[in-house]
Amino acid sequence: MSTLAIQNLHVAIGDTEILKGVDLTLHSGEIHAMMGPNGSGKSTLSYVVAGHPHYKVTQGDILLDGESILDMEADERARTGIFLAFQYPVSIPGVSVANFLRTAVSNVRGYTTKEADSNANGVIGSNLMPMREFRRELNTKMKEFNVDSSFARRYLNEGFSGGEKKRTEVLQMAMLEPKFAILDESDSGLDIDALQVVSDGINKLATEDRGFLLITHYQRILNFVKPDYVSIFFGGRIVKTGGPEVAHMLEERGYNWVEEELVAGIVPA
Amino acid sequence: MTVLIKEPKEIVEATAGFSQETVRQASAAKDEPAWMLDLRLRAWQTFESLPWPKPTDEDWRRTRLTSFNLDNYTPFATPGGTLGLDELDPILLNALDEMDSSASLLYRDGGVIYSRENQDLKQQGIIFTDLQTAVKQHPELVRRYFMTEAVKPDANKFTALHAALWDTGSFIFVPSNTKVVLPLQAILYQGERVGGYHHTLLVAEEGAEVTVVDDLLGAKNSFQATVVELILKDNAQVRYMNLQDFEHTAWNFLTGSAVMGKDTDLRWIQVSWGSRLTKAFLDLDMRGEGGHGELLGLYFPTRRQHIDHQTLQLHRVPNCFSDLLFNGALKHRARSVYMGIIKVLPGAQKTDAFQRNGNLILDSSARADSIPGLEIEADDVRCTHAATAAQVEDEYVFYLMARGLTRPQAERMIVQGFLQKVLDRVPVESVVHKLEKVIARKISR
Numbered sequence: 001m002s003t004l005a006i007q008n009l010h011v012a013i014g015d016t017e018i019l020k021g022v023d024l025t026l027h028s029g030e031i032h033a034m035m036g037p038n039g040s041g042k043s044t045l046s047y048v049v050a051g052h053p054h055y056k057v058t059q060g061d062i063l064l065d066g067e068s069i070l071d072m073e074a075d076e077r078a079r080t081g082i083f084l085a086f087q088y089p090v091s092i093p094g095v096s097v098a099n100f101l102r103t104a105v106s107n108v109r110g111y112t113t114k115e116a117d118s119n120a121n122g123v124i125g126s127n128l129m130p131m132r133e134f135r136r137e138l139n140t141k142m143k144e145f146n147v148d149s150s151f152a153r154r155y156l157n158e159g160f161s162g163g164e165k166k167r168t169e170v171l172q173m174a175m176l177e178p179k180f181a182i183l184d185e186s187d188s189g190l191d192i193d194a195l196q197v198v199s200d201g202i203n204k205l206a207t208e209d210r211g212f213l214l215i216t217h218y219q220r221i222l223n224f225v226k227p228d229y230v231s232i233f234f235g236g237r238i239v240k241t242g243g244p245e246v247a248h249m250l251e252e253r254g255y256n257w258v259e260e261e262l263v264a265g266i267v268p269a
Numbered sequence: 270m271t272v273l274i275k276e277p278k279e280i281v282e283a284t285a286g287f288s289q290e291t292v293r294q295a296s297a298a299k300d301e302p303a304w305m306l307d308l309r310l311r312a313w314q315t316f317e318s319l320p321w322p323k324p325t326d327e328d329w330r331r332t333r334l335t336s337f338n339l340d341n342y343t344p345f346a347t348p349g350g351t352l353g354l355d356e357l358d359p360i361l362l363n364a365l366d367e368m369d370s371s372a373s374l375l376y377r378d379g380g381v382i383y384s385r386e387n388q389d390l391k392q393q394g395i396i397f398t399d400l401q402t403a404v405k406q407h408p409e410l411v412r413r414y415f416m417t418e419a420v421k422p423d424a425n426k427f428t429a430l431h432a433a434l435w436d437t438g439s440f441i442f443v444p445s446n447t448k449v450v451l452p453l454q455a456i457l458y459q460g461e462r463v464g465g466y467h468h469t470l471l472v473a474e475e476g477a478e479v480t481v482v483d484d485l486l487g488a489k490n491s492f493q494a495t496v497v498e499l500i501l502k503d504n505a506q507v508r509y510m511n512l513q514d515f516e517h518t519a520w521n522f523l524t525g526s527a528v529m530g531k532d533t534d535l536r537w538i539q540v541s542w543g544s545r546l547t548k549a550f551l552d553l554d555m556r557g558e559g560g561h562g563e564l565l566g567l568y569f570p571t572r573r574q575h576i577d578h579q580t581l582q583l584h585r586v587p588n589c590f591s592d593l594l595f596n597g598a599l600k601h602r603a604r605s606v607y608m609g610i611i612k613v614l615p616g617a618q619k620t621d622a623f624q625r626n627g628n629l630i631l632d633s634s635a636r637a638d639s640i641p642g643l644e645i646e647a648d649d650v651r652c653t654h655a656a657t658a659a660q661v662e663d664e665y666v667f668y669l670m671a672r673g674l675t676r677p678q679a680e681r682m683i684v685q686g687f688l689q690k691v692l693d694r695v696p697v698e699s700v701v702h703k704l705e706k707v708i709a710r711k712i713s714r
Binding site for chain 1: 671688
C-alpha cells in the first residue's frame with residue numbers, strides 16, 4: 001500500500017501564483033476524481049506532480065510514501081512510480097512508439113542500471129529490456145487495450161486521432177505499471193465510443209496496488225469510471241471533497257454554484 | 270565597411286606545387302593512353318583560366334576558403350599495390366564487412382588495394398571496376414561518358430582540378446534490363462596531406478537496376494575534390510549512397526550530377542558527416558519525361574565543422590517528379606548552409622517538385638543558413654519549398670522524461686527522430702545501422 005500526499009502546495013510561474021495551497025492524499029486502490037472549470041489550475045497540479053521544470057513550488061510538499069519527490073527530475077519520478085497521462089500528448093517526429101517505450105520501460109523496471117555507461121557510449125540499445133520479451137508484452141497489451149499493432153512502428157502521436165492519442169497514453173500506463181497515475185482530462189475531445197475504450201482501459205488498470213487521480217472538466221467519464229472520492233477544484237485549490245454525490249451535484253448545478261456558494265462562503269477572499 | 274579579400278591571390282601563389290608538369294606526371298604514372306592525357310591537360314588549362322572562388326560569388330558567399338592552400342598538399346598520392354584481406358586495416362575491413370555486396374572495391378593512396386566479387390557480374394555484362402582499369406579496358410565507354418555529360422570539367426574550379434588530376438574512382442556499367450541484386454560497394458580511404466580526386470561514373474542502360482554505395486573515409490589534413498556522375502538511360506532504376514565520413518581536418522569539394530532519361534527512377538542519399546569544410550554541388554537533371562528523382566541529405570556538423578550543400582533540381586521536360594529533403598542537426602559552433610533551386614524550364618509542364626530543408630540547432634553557438642529557391646518558367650506546375658530551423662522542443666523532452674527517459678536519452682531520441690525522415694528512405698538496411706551509429710556518436714560527443 002502506497003500513499004501520495006500533496007500538502008499545502010503553492011506553485012507559481014514567475015510572480016503569478018497558480019496553486020494556492022492544495023491538500024490531497026491518495027492511497028493505492030483509490031480513484032480520486034478532481035473536477036473543476038477550465039483555468040482553475042488542474043493541469044498545473046498534474047504537471048507539478050510529474051515534475052515539469054517550468055513551475056516553481058513556493059510552499060508545501062509532495063510526498064510518496066513519506067519521501068518528498070520535489071527534488072526529483074521528471075524521469076526519477078517516473079521511475080518511482082508516478083505516471084501522467086497528458087491532456088495534449090505531443091507528437092514527436094521520427095520517434096516510434098515501440099522504440100521510446102522500450103527505453104522507458106527498461107528504465108522504469110531497472111534494466112538500465114548502468115545508465116551512465118549507456119549514455120557514455122551513446123548507443124541506444126544497451127541495457128535494454130530484451131527485444132523479444134518487450135515485443136511479446138507490448139503485443140499482448142496492445143490487444144488488451146485496443147491499440148492496433150501497427151501503432152508500435154508509428155511515430156509517437158504523429159497523425160493520431162484524439163482517441164488514438166488517449167488510447168496510446170493508456171497503453172503506456174499499462175506498460176509502465178505506475179503506483180500512481182494522474183490522468184489529465186483523458187476524456188476530453190473523445191466521442192462516446194472512444195471514451196468507452198479509454199474508460200475500459202482505466203478500469204482494467206485500476207487494481208488494488210494503484211491509485212488514480214482523474215482530472216476532468218465533465219462528469220461524463222464518471223459514468224464509466226467510478227470514483228471513490230470527488231473533489232472540486234477552483235481558483236488554485238480544492239474547495240470541496242466528498243463521495244460520488246459531489247459529481248452529481250456539479251452536474252445539476254454547474255460551476256457557478258461553486259463560485260457563488262463555496263468560494264464566497266467557505267473560503268475567505 | 271570595406272572588406273579586404275585576400276584569399277584568391279594567396280591561393281594562386283600557392284599552386285607552385287601543382288603545374289602542367291604535375292598533370293603529365295600523374296598521367297604517366299598510370300601509363301595512360303594519349304586521349305586521357307589530352308583530357309587532363311585541357312582540364313588543367315581550364316583550371317588555370319578559372320578564378321578561385323571569391324566571397325563575392327553567390328555560390329561561395331557563405332562558405333569561405335580562408336586558410337585553404339593547395340601548397341599544403343602533395344598533388345597526388347602514389348599507389349602502393351594491392352593487399353590481402355588479412356593485411357587490411359581493421360577500419361577498412363570493418364567497412365568492407367558491414368554490408369552484403371555484389372562486389373567491393375577498396376581504394377587507398379590513389380589506387381585499388383583490394384577488390385572482390387561475390388557474384389559473377391561479368392557473365393551478365395556488368396562492369397564494376399576501378400576507373401584507371403576502365404580507361405584501358407573499356408576506352409570507348411569511358412571516353413563517351415567521362416565528364417562529357419553529367420559533370421563537365423569547367424563546371425567549377427574543383428571539377429577542373431579533378432579532371433586534370435583524378436586518381437581513384439569506380440566505373441559502373443549496367444547493361445539494358447540487367448539487375449544487380451546486392452549493392453556495389455566502393456570504399457575510399459584517403460591518406461594524409463595529399464590531394465585526392467575520387468570519381469564515380471555510373472551508366473545504367475535502359476531498364477537496368479543497380480544500387481551503389483560510396484564510403485569515403487580518411488583524408489586527415491588532406492583535401493578531396495570528388496566528382497559523381499550518374500547517367501540513367503530510359504527506365505533505369507538507381508539507388509546511390511554517398512557516405513562521406515572524412516577526418517575533421519579534411520577540405521572536401523564534391524560535384525555530382527544525375528542525368529535522368531525517360532521514366533527513370535533515382536534515389537540519391539547524400540550523407541555529409543565528416544570534413545572541416547564541405548562544399549557540395551548536387552544536381553538532378555531531368556531530361557526525359559516521367560522521371561522520378563529523389564535527393565535526400567543528412568548532415569550533423571559539430572565542433573566548428575562547416576557543411577554546405579547546393580542543389581539544383583532541373584526540370585527540362587514535362588511530367589517529372591523530384592523530391593528533395595535535407596535534414597541536419599548542428600552543435601558546437603558548427604555551421605551549415607543549404608542553397609537549393611528548383612528550376613523549371615519553359616514547356617516543362619506538370620512538373621511536380623518538392624524541396625525541404627530542416628535544421629535542428631542543438632546549441633545556440635551553431636548556425637544554419639537555408640536559402641531555398643524557385644525559378645519557374647512553365648505555368649502548369651506544382652513546386653513547393655520549405656526551410657526550417659528549430660531547437661529541441663522542451664515539451665518533447667518533458668514528455669519523454671515523464672515516461673522515465675533520462676534527459677540525454679530524451680534529447681538523443683528527439684535528434685535521432687528528426688533525422689529519421691531521411692533514414693527511413695535509405696534503401697540498404699546495413700547502411701541505416703551504420704548511419705544510426707554515427708548519429709548516436711555525434712549526439713553524445
